[in-house]
Amino acid sequence: MISARVLIRPKEGILDAQGKAVESALPALGFGGIEHVRVGRIVELNAESADRLDELCEKLLANPLIEDYEIEVL
Amino acid sequence: MISARVLIRPKEGILDAQGKAVESALPALGFGGIEHVRVGRIVELNAESADRLDELCEKLLANPLIEDYEIEVL
Numbered sequence: 001m002i003s004a005r006v007l008i009r010p011k012e013g014i015l016d017a018q019g020k021a022v023e024s025a026l027p028a029l030g031f032g033g034i035e036h037v038r039v040g041r042i043v044e045l046n047a048e049s050a051d052r053l054d055e056l057c058e059k060l061l062a063n064p065l066i067e068d069y070e071i072e073v074l
Numbered sequence: 075m076i077s078a079r080v081l082i083r084p085k086e087g088i089l090d091a092q093g094k095a096v097e098s099a100l101p102a103l104g105f106g107g108i109e110h111v112r113v114g115r116i117v118e119l120n121a122e123s124a125d126r127l128d129e130l131c132e133k134l135l136a137n138p139l140i141e142d143y144e145i146e147v148l
Contacts, residue, residue: 001109007116022117022134031130033122035075042081042114043096048107056105060096 001046003074004053008062009040040067075120077148078127082136083114114141 010016018039026034043061047053053071062069084090092113100108117135121127127145136143 009116009118019117022119025134029133031126031134034130035120037117037119040116040118042083042116043093043111044083044114045096045111046109052105056108059103060099060105 001048002050003044003046004050005072005074006043006045006053006057006061007040007070007072008043008057008067009038009069011066011068014066075122076124077118077120078124079146079148080117080119080127080131080135081114081144081146082117082131082141083112083143085140085142088140 010019016038019037022037022039023034026032026037041061050071050073053073057069057071058064084093090112093111096111096113097108100106100111115135124145124147127147131143131145132138
């Protein structure tokens with residue numbers, strides 16, 4: 001059994017609405033000097049092997065048209 | 075300027091509806107042997123310093139009642 005972590009982020013150039021929302025909220029909360037906020041998802045799981053994780057990301061976890069994913073086996 | 079990554083996960087014991095949804099979808103897609111799926115958020119940002127990142131998580135990025143967060147300065 002392995003533990004894996006998948007990081008899923010909006011592709012560069014794709015509008016990241018959540019990231020923009022965080023950026024807009026920062027000044028009103030008194031946070032300055034924070035830039036380039038990007039919001040994505042993290043999926044952590046245990047699997048019998050890492051063989052099919054790539055396929056799992058393509059088919060279920062990420063939308064490859066608009067998202068990039070990165071698999072980290074822990 | 076530093077780059078930081080914040081990982082936000084549902085606290086242990088809190089229902090993780092997205093994780094459960096992924097787990098239920100796995101057998102129909104032919105994926106066996108995958109367990110303990112947890113879905114969270116990742117926020118990546120650039121900041122002038124790491125001093126106030128903890129406060130930022132408490133006030134804006136996470137809901138400390140139901141979520142744990144972890145800050146990684148890259």
